[in-house]
Amino acid sequence: MRPLTTDHIRTAYLDFFASKSHKIIPGASLVPENDPTVLFTTAGMHPLVPYLLGEPHPKGKRLANVQLCVRTQDIDEVGDASHLTCFEMLGNWSLGDYFKEEAIAMSFEFLTKILEIPLSHLAVTCFEGDKDAPRDDESAEIWMKMGIPRERIGFLPKAKNWWGPAGKTGPCGPDTEMFYWIGKGEPTGNPATHDAEWMEIWNDVFMQYNKKEDGAFEPLVQRNVDTGMGLERVAKVLQGVETVYETDGFKPIVEVVEKKAEGRRQKTEDVRHIRIIADHIKAAVFMLADGVEPSNVDQGYVLRKIIRRAVRSAKKLSIQGSTVCSEIACVVIEQYEEPYPKLKNKESIVLSHLDREEGQFRKTLEEGLKHFVRLTEKMSSKIIDGQSAFHLYDTYGFPIELTRDMAHEQGLSLDEDGFIKAFEEHQEKSRAGAEKRFAGGLADHSAETTKLHTATHLLQAALRIVLGDHVYQKGSNVTAERLRFDFPHPDKMTPEQIKQVEDLVNKAIQDDLPVSFHVTTVEGAKKEGAIGVFDDRYASDVKVYVMGDDKKGVFSKEICGGPHVARTSMLGSFKIQKEESSSAGVRRIKAIVSGGPQEIVVAKLDMNIK
Secondary structure, eight states: OOOOOHHHHHHHHHHHHHHTTOEEOOOOOSSOTTOTTOSSOOSTTGGGHHHHTTOOOTTOSEEEEEEEEEOOTTGGGTTSSSOOSEEEEEEEEEESSOOHHHHHHHHHHIIIIISOOOGGGEEEEEEOOOSSSOOOHHHHHHHHHHTOOGGGEEEEOHHHHEEOOSSSSEEEEEEEEEEEEOSSSSOOSOTTTOGGGEEEEEEEEEEEEEEOTTSOEEEEEEEEEEEEEEHHHHHHHHTTOSSGGGSTTTHHHHHHHHHHTTTOOSSHHHHHHHHHHHHHHHHHHHHHHTTOOOOSSHHHHHHHHHHHHHHHHHHHTTOOOSOHHHHHHHHHHHHHTTTOTHHHHTHHHHHHHHHHHHHHHHHHHHHHHHHHHHHHHHOSSSEEOHHHHHHHHHHHOOOHHHHHHHHHHTTOEEOHHHHHHHHHHHHHHHHHHHHHHTTTOSSOOOHHHHHHHHHHHHHHHHHHHHHOTTOOOSEEEEOSSOEEEEEEOSSOOOHHHHHHHHHHHHHHHHTTOBEEEEEEEHHHHHHTTOBOOOSTTSOSEEEEEEEEETTTEEEEEEEOOOOOBSBGGGGEEEEEEEEEEEETTEEEEEEEEEEOOSSOOBOEEOTTOO
């Protein structure tokens, strides 16, 4: 088995799939484009959903890349051997080209020939079948043909070995997952029989069904393959270390945290806090470099949360100083600037945000200490109730451990069961809100969201006409019910300006403008006057959506991933519901469309523009 560095594994993966006729595409931004259903890019396939649904990709049918991902659903697991907030996902795709046989053969070749992982230490799982689809014996047979023994193949249900659909309907299918032995002694069984002793390292998804509105599954015309391999997990395997935090990519970050903690590694809890700091600051650096700013909503809230968790862990380890986060961030940037040059380019922005956020939170912690003193002075018993402990956690960022320690110093006890109950009630409310907000699933391309995506383009064009060219999209969120558009502007819009904008958008709708897109380079988009914030979030090739033509005039020309309706008349009518402040110097508009057709036609590629 080759003890490759993280950088070598990344390069080897791309080189291997390039040799298999895959085009290497750049990773997308951590902030999904025009997708209200998730806050961050959570997998390599996420930016490719339109192409998995049938839209032709400008690079062809075989693709591969490295995608930075952020997942926060397992944030409480961060600090164990394998969970991370921000990680790199290696992926390759077939868009209606090869299927199970070639996908599995390439996965097997890369693992055993390129990475030289012993066959004896590999196991796989396949879909066990249910009323919707049969057992995936086809994949199992291919694995056995590759050399995987039958006893190393486990069959698991939908919860483990099935992907999709992204929403309530759409492409979906079984997957086959690859595992590496992490148990003691000789490898035994498979992940279906010895789950804790096998670690997943790669996943091949076979999109071969379409789930219909009536719940039935039918075979797909375009069958796709979507694979994902966690880079840090594979590095852990190849480098023979116990945790992802000991790999060559993470180790220097962890070591600088340990040094600041003055060597506190004796307690399990200390080690966990060290890892939390390293993980969260790394994630914060990548978020900030992608344009996310700390706030109390959406991506900004998650960023603020992980920075504060890092500061809390630093306090728990008695790490002194007011610029701890930015000092650790410098090491993160040094470690990752070669594969991700934008980190160095955005260094000053990243560090200034971290310093400001850390300073503000330390003041909040001080306020929390004052609140704690007031709370204990008013207590009639020797027990701090759970609701008060949760208030310290939720409002002032006090972890339960900190409240417990301070209580013990005062000779008090803590109702931890009450805290857990309050915490779970809060989580349940948050989860219900999230489920309501993200009900459409990954990349909601329903008729209503497609209309509202189109309306957002018309709104931006109208705002630039009424208010000036300083207007651009600073933030956007589209659900099936409404659009939300943030833009820089110093003043509250007047009722007359709001009506002007509405009238311009509705005139563009009534004019029944054609909508199409073409693929060009970023430089090409600039030259033709397309609207876009031209930074490094864009790939080398971009899609430019044009609303209008030579006959009726071009109303909007903008870089966007799509999809959009084929003609503006499909929007019906447009109404601004609210214009308000979003933050200093940034205004926010919420608007709706109504009255258009239920069935829409999506804008197509303009073949006359190269």
